[in-house]
Amino acid sequence: MSRAAEAAIAASYKALKEDFVSNLTGGEIGEINYVTAVAPVALVLWSALQTRQSFFKPYTPLSFAVDFLLNVCAILLATTLYSSTPIVLNILLLAPVAIIYALPRPPLSKKPKVPPPKTKDADAENPLPKKPFLTIYRGAMLVVTCLAILAVDFRIFPRRFAKVENWGTSLMDVGVGSFVFSAGVVAARPILKEQLAGKSTALSTRLYKSIRHSLPLLVLGFIRLYSVKGLDYAEHVTEYGVHWNFFFTLGFLPPFLALFQTAFAYIPSYAGLAILLGSVYQVALEFTTLKAYILTAPRTNLFSQNREGIFSFFGYLAIFLAGQSTGMFVLPRKLSSTATTGTEQRKRLVLTLGAWSGFWIALFMLTTNYKYGLALSVSRRLANLPYVLWISAFNSTQILCFCLVETFFFPGVYKATTAKEEKEAYELATSRVLEAYNRNGLFVFLVANLGTGIVNMTVKTLDVGSRGAMGILGVYGGLITALAVGLDLYGISIKM
Incomplete structure (x- = not known):
């Protein structure tokens, strides 16, 4: 880059920095926390109905309707009609809990006595069991993501929740980061399996598998690129660039992660790798012209046209990597060899989750505080260090909240001693709707993107009033949920 070009970029960046306040269009983090708290609060009501009234067992059409209202419609209301008063919605969801506990329990159906089956201890059978609170966390994240990508096109969705241009925080900014974090949590499973088996996969094999896994995502990226350009769909170039999109980001992750798994031998902590990578990137942003280049450089070639997505x-x-770090201690049955009972293991898990949540929050405050910290600003466009720490803190805290709800209402999940008991406890503690979203998450997300495109091509969304918008969003959410639950009922898993 010539000195003249560098000077032009630096001048443009200086002007952009002076106009910082106008770019800070995102909502406050506190407000985002109140809105996203609706998912754990709705789970409290769902759990009370299940434990006190066995409302979702058996799973009837009425059960599905209530499940849908609590775990999908409540989130929709929080981001639209109750966006300015999420605390009121949370109170309305919590209020019926006291009434449910005041009602008498239904009589238990007597089951014929049968000899207990000879099953192996669940501990020896599956060291990486399915955990309801993780299923619910991922399911709720997918629900809010699928709803927001369409709701943002209507006036009823607050502009402060939409993705910000340069600096600041918003609901949709936390959504895209949470999608990546949750994928990282799940990606820890194959690594844990390797460790339990005492095996290590060669780098060439890992790269081959990762590239094979990436191909469908890259194909989806090109399909989205063609559809957006071909149909002249509205897009924000400053989000990822002219051609880049979120599917390309997801597609390029696996090969790079295969390389970082090798680096794990030198830095035996995925959280450490995440902080190191984020810090090096932040140093490059602050002490070179990289930040100015990303924000203000002219789009003269393929690289500069897609610089946001690339960097x-x-x-x-x-x-x-931060998500993988969380998955490494959240997924295993045993977090500590010294804890012998399920209750002790759960206590250790809750304390560990709480400690990591506090750690990420402390780092975030250290980097963003203007008086005692580094005075850095969150930027989803740059995906800078404060953004990385914000997403890690938010998701760790969300997982902790779901874990606490499960621990209080469903102690049978972590006290089960056989595979059969564990399976029954999992089904009892897991929303069928959120289980369905989690099971085919990426496919459901793809269908939601297609649905969003169809609605935008057939409806002038900005001209639709509040009632019309809620009607369209309700039908859209219902169809997506029906598809997800239908696939789950038939045992269909679409891996992408």
């Missing part, structure tokens, strides 16, 4: 990839990779 923000490093931030998303750090978020994925």
